[in-house]
Amino acid sequence: MTTEEKMHLITRNCQEVLTEVDLKSLIESGKPINHYIGFEISGLVHLGTGLMSMGKIADFLKAGMKCKIFLADFHTYLNNKLGGNWEDIRWASVHYFKQALIASLKCFDIDESQVEFISGKKLYEENPIHWETFMRVGKHITLSRNLRSISIMGKKQGTDVDMATLFYPPLQVADIFTMNVNLAHAGIDQRKAHVVAREVGPAVAGYKPVAVHQNLIAGLTGPEPGTNDAESLKMSKSKPNSAIFVHDTPDEIREKIKKAYGPPKEIEFNPLLNWVKILVFWGEETGEFKVERLEKFGGNVVYTKYADVVADYANEKLFPTDLKNGLAEWLIKKLEPARKYFEIKENSQALIRMKKLLG
């Protein structure tokens, strides 16, 4: 595989790479590329994690990278998710969250043996140097910089800032170096941590990790009334109808998509088109998207270019309901392996318990 081919696989369907130049020289160095992505155990696994992140890992594996998935149990605890209950967090990370990620990987035909899972607890126990790295990171971050970085926890500056909150960003940065990660991967919401990692890296660990950031997928409920910014479009686990989870049933998927925000002709702030673009077409110009509809509405159509979907939608040759139906059926099919995996008794029971934990 050529460097260009690798570059394409690694960077496609991403919002940002810090930096392409660094990535290219990393590839050309011939050194193994050690990837990592970390997740808080904070809720059900939605498409942002299950399809975007795991799909990216599929690309990374094809490019010959070593992929590591970090189950950030301590981060979850520090961020007071799952009620800040350590036992619940530990249970959920192994019995629910990891299983949901394995389920998601199956949607890309990847076996769990092809990636490495590691929990925070295990990482810290096995690597006493982590504590030292953590302190070194602290030596290179100012309080104000750290405070600005807590947005990676979904927190706004000036609210609920306890000491644990302040530990979180440097802990995440230290994780990267403890795991010898040279390619850190996350949604764009985590960029502040990765930028800090790149800035302190040379002093703390003698290198700058490359950072690859993906788009956050839009929430189905659309923008808040009166706003049209990217933030209010984001999919959120706390808005029940804004997110689809990897183990949702076909009926749940159809129901949620049906309720989705779908303004005709609107191609800018439109979660449905956003999903078709980054999930179905995976950020590429060409692909395949089927829409089945009655003859009176134009009959079935197969799109092979994303631009054609946009064009038809813009001049109302593609009606929102038809776009919704096509998308729902695509998702149902794509997520089938995940649903099947969650039919296994232990997993379905874990899901029930997880939902209970979340109230």
Place this chain on the structure above:
RNA sequence: CCAGUGGUGGCCGAACGGUUAGGCGAAGGUCUGUAAAACCUUUUUGAGCAGGUUCGACUCCUGCCCACUGGACCA
């Protein structure tokens, strides 16, 4: 540790010694070949904790807990 202020339903937020604040959010409905918006309906009493006063306390009193602000201590 001391003082002041405050802790109200998923969230925000008033009033009041005794009769449902209100808003947001959420759910259902109407209207559109979807959704959104708009309109209609629903979300049937909640007060940091423990006591006390009272015919009756979210409202008064005592103690405790927590938060914010200021102060004290600083070997």
